[in-house]
Every structure is written in structure tokens, then in C-alpha cells.
Amino acid sequence: MKDLFVEIWESVRRNKLRTCLTGLAVSWGIFMLIVLLGAGNGLLNAFSEQGGTFATNSMMVGGGWTSKPYDGLAQGRRIVLDDKDIEVTRGKNFKGIVDKVASTVGASDTVVLGTKHVRGYIEGNFPARMEMEKIPLTHGRFINDKDITDQRKVVVLPDNMIRILFGEKVDLASVIGKRVKINNLQFQIVGIVRANEMQDNNLFYAPYTTVKTIYAKGKEIDDLTFTFHGLETEEENEAFEKNFKAIINKLHRAAPDDESAIWIWNRFTQNMQMNKASGILTIALWVLGIFTLLGGIVGVSNIMLITVKERTHEFGIRKAIGAAPGDISKLIITESIVITAFFGYIGMVLGMVACEILDATAGHNVTEVMGMQMQLLKNPTVGVDVALEATLLLIIAGTIAGFFPARKATKVRPIEALNAN
Amino acid sequence: MIELKDINKTYNNGQPLHVLKGIDLNIEQGEFVSIMGASGSGKSTLLNILGILDNYDSGTYHLNGTLIKNLTEKQAAAYRNRMIGFIFQSFNLISFKTAVENVELPLFYQGVPRRKRHELAMQYLEKLGLRDWAQHYPNEMSGGQKQRVAIARALITHPQIILADEPTGALDSKTSKEVMALLKELNRTEKITMVIVTHDSGVAAQTDRRIHISDGLIVND
Structure with a gap:
């Protein structure tokens, strides 16, 4: 050599x-x-x-507008998801595929602290959503089961809103436990998340049941997210989405093959x-x-x-x-x-x-x-x-x-x- | 040792050229032979065939009992390496290798370890009086010295025959005599078969047997 x-x-x-x-x-x-x-x-x-920034085995579903007439109703009708859809998604139709289901309701409102206030969107959430959406919690905790059952008035705010309310130099950890006013009700801050720089709509979180009650949302929900397993290929995912739409569409008297009555954001195929x-x-x-x-x-x-x-x-x-x-x-x-x-x-x-x-x-x-x-x-x-x-x-x-x-x-x-x- | 029967060789460069027209030749172990002939007589072609550097068209060539025919390049290389030592008119030393490295080279292709082949090469150089020149490059040496390095390289594998192509052709008369004396001595003491191709009758005169080739045939033995 x-x-x-x-x-x-x-x-x-x-x-x-x-x-x-x-x-x-x-x-x-x-x-x-x-x-x-x-x-x-x-x-x-x-x-x-x-x-x-979200679990890759999850889909988000929301209401859209019908694109064709069906069952005696004209096209262009708005579809709003409700509690029934959650039940069906959880139910026997999708057994073995759908794991956890979590829905949201929300409204635009203002968070007030003394003379300071900031406009945002309060979103009622279930504990499972944190994992599904990979919500970047930095301090405190997210919504828990007790918050849901007791309809507690607790809130998880993004850091940028905290800074507006408490000042630029505030120690974030010290804010946990403090109270703010939303819709003239006292809410306790239990957690802080990192603000999403991609969107500046000041999204913040409260218990699902609390938001639903305060804003009198009835059965209506904004969207629902669920995790799933066992859909490995794009074809399997497509077939599932088609089936899912057909079933949910029917609940809202929309054509089973109507593509736009509800929308699905499939993070797995994305x-x-x-x-x-x-x-x-x-x-x-x-x-x-x-x-x-x-x-x-x-x-x-x-x-x-x-x-x-x-x-x-x-x-x-x-x-x-x-x-x-x-x-x-x-x-x-x-x-x-x-x-x-x-x-x-x-x-x-x-x-x-x-x-x-x-x-x-x-x-x-x-x-x-x-x-x-x-x-x-x-x-x-x-x-x-x-x-x-x-x-x-x-x-x-x-x-x-x-x-x-x-x-x-x-x-x-x-x-x-x-x-x- | 060398047995040639009816060797024919034709070159096909444009028009066929029949160079060897049926050579029959026997050379025994320990002979000191010269092959003479004018240029174009076929003597170099004969030497190339003897040295397995070139192939022939028909006939048989036995070297030490082995039929040399239709060999692969690899086999031919192995036979050349173990059985034949070459001495050329232009020495054919590798210019960027020192004398001792040149002498070592045949052993390298036998897979002899570095230390061992260096030792052997030094022994042979010493034998030929070139010990002090071992680390010199060919262009630092005289023609006679270069030819002695080449002889050392030819000897180092203990070949059965040494084939020399005009070994004195590039040397002055005094050095020529010395080289011829050296070859003669090697033939006498080591009993190495020696075949020398030359057109110099003075060189041929020092050999024991003279073979004359003319127009592709042996005319005088």
C-alpha cells in the first residue's frame, strides 16, 4: 500500500x-x-x-358554503358546525381511526386591565387542543379538565398581549395568577404562550364551556380538530375525507358529494x-x-x-x-x-x-x-x-x-x- | 531451454509483411548466443517473441518446457517477471527512480516486501560495483553505469535467460568491452543462458554461438 x-x-x-x-x-x-x-x-x-406547529396526525374541520342545491335547499348556504358533528366524529362511523376530538368556539373581545386594554379573539378550548395544535406554552398551564367541568373563568394569554397590558419589561412568570377583565368578567391568567408571529389576530384561550356559556353560542362551534391513526397513504386519507364529508354534509342537509360545504385541513397529508x-x-x-x-x-x-x-x-x-x-x-x-x-x-x-x-x-x-x-x-x-x-x-x-x-x-x-x- | 519450431510472424500494417518465415532454433541451458542480422532481417522480432513481448502466428515456442502461446497479458507478465531478464540498448531505466529503486522494481511486482527487496537490490548493485551510486538517478550516471544498473535489474529475479537487445549499441567501445566482459562472466559463473541481438560483429565474436538471420530465416548457425 x-x-x-x-x-x-x-x-x-x-x-x-x-x-x-x-x-x-x-x-x-x-x-x-x-x-x-x-x-x-x-x-x-x-x-x-x-x-x-401542529400535530401531524390531525385534521381540522370547519363549516363552509354549499356549492350545489340539495334536499330542496339552494346552493350558497352557510354551514355552521355544531355539537352533533362532534358526536358523529367521535361515534361509531370513524371508530378505529379517530382518536381524540376537540372543538372550539370563540368571539372577538377586549381584554382589560385597569386603563389598558387590547383587542383579541377569545377561543374556547379543550385540554387536548394543546397537543393537537402544538400550542407553545411558555409559563403556567393550559386549560385543564376541571376548568371545563366547572366552567372556570381562566385564560391563557400570548406574551405580546401580556406586554401590552402589564408593560414591556414585565416578568412573565409573575403575571400568572393575576386577574384581567373580559366581557366585564374577572378572568384569572393561568398560562402564557409564545405569540404566533405569522398571524397578529391576538388569539387567546379560555375553557370551551366557559366561552360557550358567556357568549351564548348554543350548539354552534367554530371548528373541530381530531387526531387519527391508521391512514398511511394519500389515497387512504382522500377516501377517509370523502367519507367524512359525506356523513357530516348529510347532517347539515348538504349534498354528500359537495366539496365545499365543510372544509378539512389534513395536516398529515400536508x-x-x-x-x-x-x-x-x-x-x-x-x-x-x-x-x-x-x-x-x-x-x-x-x-x-x-x-x-x-x-x-x-x-x-x-x-x-x-x-x-x-x-x-x-x-x-x-x-x-x-x-x-x-x-x-x-x-x-x-x-x-x-x-x-x-x-x-x-x-x-x-x-x-x-x-x-x-x-x-x-x-x-x-x-x-x-x-x-x-x-x-x-x-x-x-x-x-x-x-x-x-x-x-x-x-x-x-x-x-x-x-x- | 529455448525450443522454437517453425515460427512464423506477419505484421499487418497496411500490406502484410512476413517477417519471420519459419524459424527453428534450439538454445540449451547456459549457452552464450548472439543473433546477428541486418536491420529488417527479423532479429528484433525474434527477440521480442523470445521475450514474450510479442506473439507469433504459427509454430511452437517452448521456454523451459512451457509452451508459450496464446497467453493472457497477466500470464505473459508473470512469465517475463520470473523467467526472463531484459537488457536494452537504451537501458530503459525509469528516470524518476533511483538506481536501487529501478533494480528493486521486478521484485515489487513479485510482491517481495520492501526491506527484503531493497537488501537484494543493494547486493546486486554492489556486485556490479555501483554501491555508491544506489541513490543516484539515471540521468546522473554514465552510459556504462546505466547499463550495469539495467543488468542488475535483469539479474535480480534469477531469470533462466537474459535477452539483450544491442546492449552495447549506445556505449563507447571501451565501455562496450566492459559490459560484454561482464555478461560473459555472468554466463560463466552463474550459468545464465544469454541471448544477445546485435549487428556488431565485434560483439558477436565474443559469444560462443553466432546465429545469422536474413530475411526472416536462419541462414547460418
Whole structure:
């Protein structure tokens, strides 16, 4: 093994400039690949950060407008979900698929503390919704079962509303237990959530039963959310949604095949599609990177061809004194791999450094897009897995680059090689 | 040792060129033979066939009892490595390797460990009076020295035969004499079969047996 590397060093040493220039193309290719993948990762991380705020095995259902006449009623009728729909969703029709069901009711109202007040949307919730919607609780607790049964007047507020009411510099933890006035009733603050920067409608939470009673909502609900299991493919999900709509539509005297009487937001299939999209993006970046690298590989192959041509006579001598074709091709292919891997690694390290720089600069920039706070890149770096894959890629690339020159070298008959000069 | 029966060889470069037209030749173990002929007579082709560097069209060639015919490149390389030592007119040393590295090379292809082959190569260089030149590159040496390095390289695998193609062709007369004396001595002391191709009758005169080739046939033995 050492002999092989000594031979390669002897060969490379004689053509330093040529080898370095060619190697540069390989470095550049791998550098681009790593930076592209790093930036792609940053983009995907930022996306999933913003989109990943709910349980992925849940669906949210809400009322819409009918799109066709049915049962003697005209189209364009508004559908409002009610308690019956919760019962049916929980019931035998969807047994084995639907797990937990939670509904909401809400109203716009103002939270008042002394002379300060802030407008928001009070949403009556069940305890299970916290898990389903991944509500980001930072202090205190969320609505619990006792709140529901006793119709307690408790409230969970977002931090931005707290700051408006209690002042910018308030210690959030100290606010727990304090009282605020909503609809002229005293509510106790039991929890604080991180405000959702994507929407500024000041959503806050109270027990479902409390809100329903105070705002006299009767049987009507805003929307219902349920978790489910056992729907693995998009087809299964689609079939379930179709069946679900047919059953709920009937309860509201809408056509079973009416697509818009109620709407379903299926987070599972949405997540599936997002994963698919991010998979496609990653593949696209790999393809781009590999094509960039291809230029370097062609360069190495070219250089190896020239080397083989220059060394024909020397290979003839080696063959005359007993080198088998395998010995010669091993020499060339290993040289090709060593050049590719060496310069590739330089490119890889530089690419990773570039990713770190990107992370330290653009990675923490929060851009305002249409009034929304957005981070365009989050952690734009590549992991060990990509480094290993890139290493494998380099070895394969080096082998391919050396293959044709090696074949050319072994094909020359020893006597012709000896006479070549 | 060497048994050639009715060897024919035709080159097909544009129009066919019948170079060897039925060569019959026997060379025994320990012989010191020269093959003479004008350029184009086929003597180099014959030497290439003997050295398994080139193949032939018809006939048989037995080297030390082994039929040398239709070998794969790998087999041919192994036979060349173990049975044949080459000495060339232009020395054919590898320019970027030192004298001792050049001598080691045949052993490298036999898979001999580095230390062992270095030791052996140094022994052979010493034998040929080149111990102090072991770490020098070919372009730092005179023609005679280079040819002695080449001889050391040919000897190191203990070949049955040494094939020399105009071994003195690139040397001055004084060095030529020394190299010929060396080859003769190796033949006498080590009992190595030696086949020398030359067009120099002075060189041929020092061998024990002279074979003349003309127009692809042996005319005088």
C-alpha cells in the first residue's frame, strides 16, 4: 500500500501545477455541492420551523358554503358546525381511526386591565387542543379538565398581549395568577404562550364551556380538530375525507358529494406533501452539485489521459519486467482517486466553513415579508451523513475518472509501449 | 531451454509483411548466443517473441518446457517477471527512480516486501560495483553505469535467460568491452543462458554461438 502511494506521489510531484489546476475544479464542484445542500437545508429547516406547529396526525374541520342545491335547499348556504358533528366524529362511523376530538368556539373581545386594554379573539378550548395544535406554552398551564367541568373563568394569554397590558419589561412568570377583565368578567391568567408571529389576530384561550356559556353560542362551534391513526397513504386519507364529508354534509342537509360545504385541513397529508417537496428539492440540489462536480471529474480524467500518454514508455518498461495489466490500472485509478479525494476534501472543508459563515450571518437574519416576521435560513449546514455521502461520491467519481485512462494504458501492447516515446 | 519450431510472424500494417518465415532454433541451458542480422532481417522480432513481448502466428515456442502461446497479458507478465531478464540498448531505466529503486522494481511486482527487496537490490548493485551510486538517478550516471544498473535489474529475479537487445549499441567501445566482459562472466559463473541481438560483429565474436538471420530465416548457425 505504501509503495502505491509513493508511486503516486512521484507521479503527482512531477506535474504539480497541472494537478493543482485540475484539482481546483474538483474542489469547486464539491464546494458548490456542500454549499447548495447547506443552503437547501437552511431553507427547509426554516420552512418546517414555521409550518410545523401542529400535530401531524390531525385534521381540522370547519363549516363552509354549499356549492350545489340539495334536499330542496339552494346552493350558497352557510354551514355552521355544531355539537352533533362532534358526536358523529367521535361515534361509531370513524371508530378505529379517530382518536381524540376537540372543538372550539370563540368571539372577538377586549381584554382589560385597569386603563389598558387590547383587542383579541377569545377561543374556547379543550385540554387536548394543546397537543393537537402544538400550542407553545411558555409559563403556567393550559386549560385543564376541571376548568371545563366547572366552567372556570381562566385564560391563557400570548406574551405580546401580556406586554401590552402589564408593560414591556414585565416578568412573565409573575403575571400568572393575576386577574384581567373580559366581557366585564374577572378572568384569572393561568398560562402564557409564545405569540404566533405569522398571524397578529391576538388569539387567546379560555375553557370551551366557559366561552360557550358567556357568549351564548348554543350548539354552534367554530371548528373541530381530531387526531387519527391508521391512514398511511394519500389515497387512504382522500377516501377517509370523502367519507367524512359525506356523513357530516348529510347532517347539515348538504349534498354528500359537495366539496365545499365543510372544509378539512389534513395536516398529515400536508406534511406528507411537504416532505415530498423537500425530498425533491434535496435531489435537485444534489443533481446541480453533481453536475458542477462533473466538470472537475472530466478534468481529472483528461489529465490522467495525458499522464498515461506521457508514461506509455515507462509503462512499457514496467510491463517488460513483469507488471500485469492490473498493476498498471491500479496505479492509474488510485492516482485518480487520490487526486479527486484530496482536492475534494479541501472543497468539502471550505464548503462547510462557508456554511458556518452563512449560518453565523444570514442564518440569524429575520426578514420582514408582507408584515410577517420570517427567517429565511435556519441552520444552513450539512451533517456527517452528507459528508460521508460526498466522500463516497468522490471515490466513485475518482474511479470513473481513472477508468478510461487506465483501460487505455493496459490496452497498449508492451512492445508498442516500449517503442513509444 | 529455448525450443522454437517453425515460427512464423506477419505484421499487418497496411500490406502484410512476413517477417519471420519459419524459424527453428534450439538454445540449451547456459549457452552464450548472439543473433546477428541486418536491420529488417527479423532479429528484433525474434527477440521480442523470445521475450514474450510479442506473439507469433504459427509454430511452437517452448521456454523451459512451457509452451508459450496464446497467453493472457497477466500470464505473459508473470512469465517475463520470473523467467526472463531484459537488457536494452537504451537501458530503459525509469528516470524518476533511483538506481536501487529501478533494480528493486521486478521484485515489487513479485510482491517481495520492501526491506527484503531493497537488501537484494543493494547486493546486486554492489556486485556490479555501483554501491555508491544506489541513490543516484539515471540521468546522473554514465552510459556504462546505466547499463550495469539495467543488468542488475535483469539479474535480480534469477531469470533462466537474459535477452539483450544491442546492449552495447549506445556505449563507447571501451565501455562496450566492459559490459560484454561482464555478461560473459555472468554466463560463466552463474550459468545464465544469454541471448544477445546485435549487428556488431565485434560483439558477436565474443559469444560462443553466432546465429545469422536474413530475411526472416536462419541462414547460418
